[in-house]
Amino acid sequence: MENEPLIDDALKTELSALYQAGDRHYHSLAHIEAMLALAGEYRRLLHDPEAVKAAIWFHDAIYDSRAKDNEAKSADLAKKKLAGRASPDRIARIAAMINATATHQLPPLSDEKAANDTALLLDMDLAILGAEPDAFDAYEKAVRREYGWVEEPMWRAGRAAVLKSFLARPHIFHTAEFRQRFEAKARQNLERSLATLQAG
Structure with missing residues (x-):
């Protein structure tokens, strides 16, 4: 079964x-x-x-x-x-x-x-989150489109808060396998995205 x-x-x-x-x-x-x-x-x-x-x-x-x-x-x-x-x-x-x-x-x-x-x-x-930069950027754009109804300043503040909450965790990924494969790249992607959001 x-x-x-x-x-x-x-x-x-x-x-x-x-x-x-x-x-x-x-x-x-x-x-x-x-x-x-x-x-x-x-x-x-x-x-x-x-x-x-x-x-x-x-x-x-x-x-x-x-x-x-x-x-x-x-x-x-x-x-x-x-x-x-x-x-x-x-x-x-x-x-x-x-x-x-x-x-x-x-x-x-x-x-x-x-x-x-x-x-x-x-x-x-x-x-x-740990994808290659191009794939990650396409993901970010797609999520933004799903929240198309949110005005830009609100979006930047809200999204930045989400990304910061992930970066503040001791680990983004729960398992050793995924940490090894994706953690470093995910942190780079999130930090890059956060910098863009904060630059306005």
């Missing part, structure tokens, strides 16, 4: 349609595909790869840049759509992973395997 895909073709089609909405410039199907590729690459480190894949598919399913409860709504959608496809316990784990993407802080999980999978999911979600 554990290795059976939780997301069948019908569900993929349904979720893909949500990710292809016109107002999604970064939180799109390409973001999901990039995360699924990383999940494939790091599969050996995942305790429940299919649950992680399900969490990837659902984590940005509901996305409105004006809302504060996208992750909670996405987790609720996952619970509803996965009911009967997995045990209640497994669905609860998937929902917890989705909710963790709201803050990118590791929630207190007593289950070590669930904590490990959540840490890897969060790192996959933030891997873009």
Whole structure:
């Protein structure tokens, strides 16, 4: 059961349609595909790869840049759509992973395997921060377009606060593998972006 895909073709089609909405410039199907590729690459480190894949598919399913409860709504959608496809316990784990993407802080999980999978999911979600400068800049522009309704001074202040909060963490990434691969580049990208925002 554990290795059976939780997301069948019908569900993929349904979720893909949500990710292809016109107002999604970064939180799109390409973001999901990039995360699924990383999940494939790091599969050996995942305790429940299919649950992680399900969490990837659902984590940005509901996305409105004006809302504060996208992750909670996405987790609720996952619970509803996965009911009967997995045990209640497994669905609860998937929902917890989705909710963790709201803050990118590791929630207190007593289950070590669930904590490990959540840490890897969060790192996959933030891997873009450690991308090559061109890819990172394209990501920043895409996020700005998603917040097109925010006036420039407000945007600069808000975005700078987000970037500073990541830079203030002892580590941006939770796992040794992602730290080794992306941490240094992510800090360079964030510092460069912050300097641009602050220069106005």
